[in-house]
Amino acid sequence: MLYTIKSNVIRNIDGKIKYKQFNEKGKMHFHLGVWVDGSERALDEIEFVEYALHPTFKKQNRNSRNRPNNFSITFWTWGMFNIKVAIHLHSGEIIKMDYYLEYTLPSDKNEYVQV
Template sequence: MTVRSEFVRSGEGKIRYRRVRAGGMEHYNVRVYVDGSDEELRRVEAVTYELHPSFRNPVHRQTNRASQFELTLWVWGMFDIEVEFELVDGGRARTRYYLRFSLPEDTGDNYVEVPVARQLEK
């Protein structure tokens, strides 16, 4: 099993981004998930992701095996994520995943801005 990430894209395949406040950094929508065979994923009960402490809610426990224990979030930079696997047999395993991404050049047709929800503007 491997922890992976990818950009969340619009229906047209564009990279989603937003600005939390006027003049602020662009935040990109990212999906973090566990990549593995069906057999490997069946051995996992839950996955806990511990994000950078600057996140308002840095700890997320995911139990949806069908979504590959995905976590979607908005990020403006790269950082380590502590990942803990809770196994069906009661065991646990930990790893660290470095969330990194490379943005393509902005050609005018590969990004789409997403409005910020009101509660995030505070």
């Protein structure tokens, strides 16, 4: 396959994992990035990428035309879920993929910083 979807938990400049709590008893939300990986030539064939996040997101559907950043998007989440991805090529072809967003967090609370 020419393309794969990748993700990571975003850290601050000191290497700590950023999180937010939207209310006092709420879950920790982590800042994540998702992008398309492939050869430079394959990525140049992409016009834009559509990401359909979990239905609980207020802005569930996200598009990226950001070729220099491999058509990445970022968002805050507390959970893991399936993302529907549609890669739109300049040729008009659409490549549809499913990507299960999952991540591992360190148990050491010194690795985290609230933002």
